[in-house]
Amino acid sequence: MIGRHKHCIALADYSREEILEVLDLAVSMKEVLRRPIKKVPSLRGRSIVNLFFEASTRTRSSFEIAAKTLSADLLNWTASASSVTKGETLIDTARNLEAMRPDVLVIRHAAGGAPRLVAEHVGCAVVSAGDGAHEHPSQGLLDCFTLREKLGTLEGKTVAIVGDISHSRVARSDLHSMPKLGAKMRLCGPPTMIPAGVEALGATVHYDLREAVEGADAIVMLRIQHERIGDPLIPGTREYSKFWGLNAKKAAEWLKPSCVILHPGPVNRGVELSPEVADGPHSVILDQVQNGVAVRMAILYLLAGGTESEAKA
Amino acid sequence: MSDVIFIEGGRVIDPASGVDGVRTVVLRDGRVAEVAERVERPRDARAVDARGRWVTPGFIDLHVHLREPGQEYKETVATGAAAAGAGGFTSVCAMPNTRPVNDNASGTALGLARAAQAGLARVYPVGAISKGSAGEELAEYGELQAAGCVALSDDGRPVMNAGLMRRALEYAKAFGLPLTVHEEDLHLVGKGVMHEGPVATRLGLKGIPAQAEEVMILRDLALLELTGGRLHVAHVSTRGSVRAIRDAKRRGLPVTAEVTPHHLALTDEDVAASGYGTDYKMNPPLRSADDVQACREALADGTIDAIATDHAPHSAVEKDLEFDAALNGIVGLETAFPVCLALVKQGHLGERRLVEALTRSPASAFGLPGGTLARGAPADVAILDPAAEWVVDPGRLRSKSRNTPWKGKRLAGRCTHTIVNGRIVYEEGRSER
Numbered sequence: 001m002i003g004r005h006k007h008c009i010a011l012a013d014y015s016r017e018e019i020l021e022v023l024d025l026a027v028s029m030k031e032v033l034r035r036p037i038k039k040v041p042s043l044r045g046r047s048i049v050n051l052f053f054e055a056s057t058r059t060r061s062s063f064e065i066a067a068k069t070l071s072a073d074l075l076n077w078t079a080s081a082s083s084v085t086k087g088e089t090l091i092d093t094a095r096n097l098e099a100m101r102p103d104v105l106v107i108r109h110a111a112g113g114a115p116r117l118v119a120e121h122v123g124c125a126v127v128s129a130g131d132g133a134h135e136h137p138s139q140g141l142l143d144c145f146t147l148r149e150k151l152g153t154l155e156g157k158t159v160a161i162v163g164d165i166s167h168s169r170v171a172r173s174d175l176h177s178m179p180k181l182g183a184k185m186r187l188c189g190p191p192t193m194i195p196a197g198v199e200a201l202g203a204t205v206h207y208d209l210r211e212a213v214e215g216a217d218a219i220v221m222l223r224i225q226h227e228r229i230g231d232p233l234i235p236g237t238r239e240y241s242k243f244w245g246l247n248a249k250k251a252a253e254w255l256k257p258s259c260v261i262l263h264p265g266p267v268n269r270g271v272e273l274s275p276e277v278a279d280g281p282h283s284v285i286l287d288q289v290q291n292g293v294a295v296r297m298a299i300l301y302l303l304a305g306g307t308e309s310e311a312k313a
Numbered sequence: 314m315s316d317v318i319f320i321e322g323g324r325v326i327d328p329a330s331g332v333d334g335v336r337t338v339v340l341r342d343g344r345v346a347e348v349a350e351r352v353e354r355p356r357d358a359r360a361v362d363a364r365g366r367w368v369t370p371g372f373i374d375l376h377v378h379l380r381e382p383g384q385e386y387k388e389t390v391a392t393g394a395a396a397a398g399a400g401g402f403t404s405v406c407a408m409p410n411t412r413p414v415n416d417n418a419s420g421t422a423l424g425l426a427r428a429a430q431a432g433l434a435r436v437y438p439v440g441a442i443s444k445g446s447a448g449e450e451l452a453e454y455g456e457l458q459a460a461g462c463v464a465l466s467d468d469g470r471p472v473m474n475a476g477l478m479r480r481a482l483e484y485a486k487a488f489g490l491p492l493t494v495h496e497e498d499l500h501l502v503g504k505g506v507m508h509e510g511p512v513a514t515r516l517g518l519k520g521i522p523a524q525a526e527e528v529m530i531l532r533d534l535a536l537l538e539l540t541g542g543r544l545h546v547a548h549v550s551t552r553g554s555v556r557a558i559r560d561a562k563r564r565g566l567p568v569t570a571e572v573t574p575h576h577l578a579l580t581d582e583d584v585a586a587s588g589y590g591t592d593y594k595m596n597p598p599l600r601s602a603d604d605v606q607a608c609r610e611a612l613a614d615g616t617i618d619a620i621a622t623d624h625a626p627h628s629a630v631e632k633d634l635e636f637d638a639a640l641n642g643i644v645g646l647e648t649a650f651p652v653c654l655a656l657v658k659q660g661h662l663g664e665r666r667l668v669e670a671l672t673r674s675p676a677s678a679f680g681l682p683g684g685t686l687a688r689g690a691p692a693d694v695a696i697l698d699p700a701a702e703w704v705v706d707p708g709r710l711r712s713k714s715r716n717t718p719w720k721g722k723r724l725a726g727r728c729t730h731t732i733v734n735g736r737i738v739y740e741e742g743r744s745e746r
Contacts, residue, residue: 091633111635112517113589120588132637134517172517197511197518260609 002302007126009115010135011176011211020178023145024300029301030294032069043072046281046304049102051093052129053079053109056266058289059129059138063106066296072304075102090114091121098122102303107131125303133167139264140173142295144181146288147218151261155182160212162244163205163222163272164233166195170264175201188212189222189244194234209244214254219282220262221246221272237271247274251282260284317341317355318732323363323696327370328669329676329685335436338368340692343735348686359737361730363696369668370684371403371693371731373675374646375493375571376468376547376621379405379436381427382420384410388626388713390427390436393646396624396712397434398739400646401695401728404435404683405624409446410469416441416452418460425461433738435680435693435729437463442481443490447474451484458488463679466493468514468547471529473499478533482540491543491569491679494533496554497597501525504636507546508581508598516585518636527553534561537568545678548623550597552607559616569678571621572608574645574652577661579718580605584636591632591639592718597624609661612670616653619675620667622649626714644712648719651726658725692735701727 002008003018012017032040048067050060060076067074079093088096090109097105103124107115112132119126130136147154159178165171165187175185175198185203187194194205206212213219224240234240241247246261261273261282269275278285318340325336325348327421332348339347339355354360379393388396397405407424409415415424421438428436440457444450446467454465470492472478485492503527507513509520530546537544546558546739549570557678561568575595580602584593593599600608612619625642632639656662676684683693702725707715730742731739 022709068697089630089633090635109635111637113636116588117635133519166514169517177604195514196509197523198514226377 002299006303007119008137008299008303009119009126009128011140011173012135012136014177016180019141019144019180022141022295022302023148025298025302026145026291029297030291032297033180033290033294039071040068040069043070043304046103047075047101047167048104048106048300048304049097050074050076051079051097051105051107052077053107054130056129059108060232063129063296066293066300070297072300079148087129087163090117094118094122096193098124104300120223127299127303130169133169133172135173135176136169137173138292138296138299139170140177141299142292143174143220143262143297144177145291146262146284147178147260149287149291150284151217153182154178157182157217157248158184158186158215159218159220160186160188160216161206161220161222162209162212164193164224165189165198165222166193167225168222170220172220172251175203183288186212186216190234190240209250210254215256216259217256218260218262219246223266224268241271245272245274245285246277246281248276251277251280255282262288265289269309316735317358318361318692318735318737319358320356320361320363320368320694320696323366323368325368326665326668327686328522328665329370329673330687332686333665338686338694340694340732340735343692345686345688345690345692347688365698365700366729367692367697367699368372369695369697370672370686370690371695371733372401372625372650372671373404373681373684374402375406375545375619375675375679377405377407377417377624377646378410378626378642379407379424380411380626382423386713387628390424391431391433392429392713393624394431394433394436396644396646396710398731398733399711400648401650401697401726401731402434402646403693403695403731403733404437404681406437406439406463408439408466408468409441409585412544414441414446415439416444416446418456420464421457421460425739434733437461437679439464439466439468439493441465441476442472446470448474448477451481452479454485454488458490462490463681464491464493464545466495466547468493468495471495471497471499475532477537479536479540482536482542482544486540486542489543491545493545493547495547496526496529496533498525501528506594506598507584508600510581510601512581512585516589523551523553523600523604526551526597527557530557532555534568536568537561537566541559542567544568548573548576548597548621549574549603549608549611549617550600555607555611555616559611560728562616569618570616571675572612572617573621573623574649575643575718576600576608576655577605577612578652583718587718589636590718591634591636592643592716592720594636594639594641595643596641609656613662613666616686618670618678620649620653620670621675622646626712627716628714632716643716643718644710644714647710647712648705648717648724650697651724652719654726655724662687692732694732695728696730697726698729701725703727
């Protein structure tokens with residue numbers, strides 16, 4: 001359990017305390033990852049299934065390393081389109097996996113709400129590894145963790161999210177978590193990528209990149225997906241990078257020296273971030289990857305029924 | 314069996330003949346014989362005690378999907394007609410998007426034959442605007458009308474080609490048939506699955522802007538000005554649509570419109586509250602509270618003429634899915650009256666206007682018989698208990714399908730008897746499933 005929650009599906013449902021419970025435990029988990037022998041027996045005998053309906057190497061691997069570090073047994077079930085084309089519904093697939101009695105089902109799906117539908121039909125805990133444009137809660141939590149680590153606190157900090165907000169589950173999970181920890185949010189992108197009524201989630205909207213990033217304590221740069229070009233949300237990547245991409249010159253002129261740059265990956269180098277910025281002093285992108293494992297360990301641990309004392313053992 | 318039905322003690326509400334008060338209704342030989350305060354009970358009459366109840370003309374639904382032929386696992390003409398009876402509907406207009414599409418006389422004849430076998434509600438087929446509803450060539454309107462079609466529609470999809478729409482409006486004038494149009498610009502809809510706005514943004518679901526409906530209504534009203542003819546706008550759902558229709562009516566254009574009970578009662582927030590509930594997925598999508606308010610006002614002031622259910626049965630196979638993957642639509646015949654009656658209780662609608670929107674207004678929109686209890690009218694009657702409370706159990710619906718957002722909800726208002734052509738086709742607690 002994370003607070004009142006048996007599942008980790010939407011940070012919109014999580015309180016500040018519930019978010020902090022995960023972040024605090026992730027600190028201990030990160031310490032485990034720094035040991036020479038990166039393995040603790042906390043979830044020995046527990047089984048976790050990665051059920052991925054969308055291709056994702058990094059998130060799937062991150063959950064896999066998290067599970068294995070905790071000594072859980074892990075099954076990777078790549079649903080691709082195979083079971084779907086055979087006519088098996090999502091509910092059928094989930095029930096079949098449930099019959100194998102896993103403790104946690106980690107699910108990635110292209111349809112918003114899919115993890116919730118699964119959770120209604122299985123008895124085990126469900127963790128969303130991203131559903132459509134809805135939420136990507138473990139990413140939101142690892143972003144919070146990284147900001148807390150780098151900035152000390154989110155209280156009173158300003159975070160700008162830049163890119164295709166309308167299709168971004170990362171943006172939504174950040175929007176549903178960071179303000180609960182005291183951050184002020186700015187959203188930036190071409191107007192075609194700003195979804196209707198997003199201000200209701202508690203953010204200001206900017207079409208001008210400079211206006212969004214100047215004075216910000218952190219910037220989350222989102223990946224521009226090539227299928228959006230000609231969607232027709234934007235005319236092309238060249239113009240996008242000119243107006244909404246960050247390069248070394250803009251970074252030097254506009255960013256606070258202490259500003260950190262996050263990116264959920266994988267980076268389109270030369271589109272949203274120039275290589276100098278992606279690898280430069282502001283970037284904390286690789287820290288995010290390591291923190292992702294620690295945060296996912298904390299989530300799996302809490303939902304698979306571990307206890308605090310076991311974790312520290 | 315008696316050919317005379319004597320309905321006594323009920324409050325007769327018949328807006329078409331201006332009656333609202335306790336009256337006795339006598340039906341004889343399939344016709345309304347008399348509606349009066351004091352009537353001697355004929356010796357051979359079958360008496361129905363309607364004290365405490367409403368006695369209205371049988372409801373007329375301009376928009377249902379009966380799925381036969383082709384998708385009988387969802388509904389058949391017989392089960393759909395039974396659902397109609399259980400909801401107080403004595404006439405339903407069956408949309409042509411069956412498989413195959415009803416775009417010719419034989420398809421129309423099949424629907425009518427099935428309805429005659431069922432012997433329940435009157436079923437009026439609607440023929441296709443274009444062959445196969447493919448939006449490319451006109452269907453044969455004269456032949457469709459001769460076979461029994463009362464209107465034309467490509468419902469389920471819009472007529473995207475404005476040139477074809479113009480010709481359809483023109484050609485239908487030869488036969489005096491109304492075109493009932495499903496308005497959405499597919500380019501604006503894109504892959505949208507719910508109303509565009511803050512709720513869709515929060516849920517991460519692709520939005521359908523209100524303007525997808527409005528630009529098509531505005532287009533067709535402009536065409537109507539060019540062609541004349543008869544245009545009926547199906548399932549109006551936005552404030553902008555209401556404004557366009559109100560303006561067109563003021564200018565005297567021959568347009569009528571309908572709204573569904575769900576677009577009067579539910580909003581996009583209900584999609585969120587239900588947790589991506591697919592019984593809240595329909596087309597047009599559930600709109601904002603402001604749009605709902607506009608539709609309620611438009612129904613009350615007559616800008617929107619009729620209430621139509623857009624009864625759209627789907628099986629669990631098509632609904633127990635991801636929200637993106639589930640099909641659009643809900644069943645509506647058996648819940649329409651109580652859902653709309655709640656609007657009366659909340660002060661959005663008068664009782665008489667409610668009855669009118671279910672009886673006289675739809676009859677007049679499509680030129681159908683019924684919709685009144687005037688002497689000599691068809692003996693189509695609904696008897697309703699406005700106080701009866703019941704919990705919607707989808708397993709007990711007469712429809713074959715169970716896709717209703719009112720599952721498990723307590724509703725007030727229930728049909729107790731439905732009479733078609735002088736014959737009781739539904740009696741609460743008596744009719745078999």
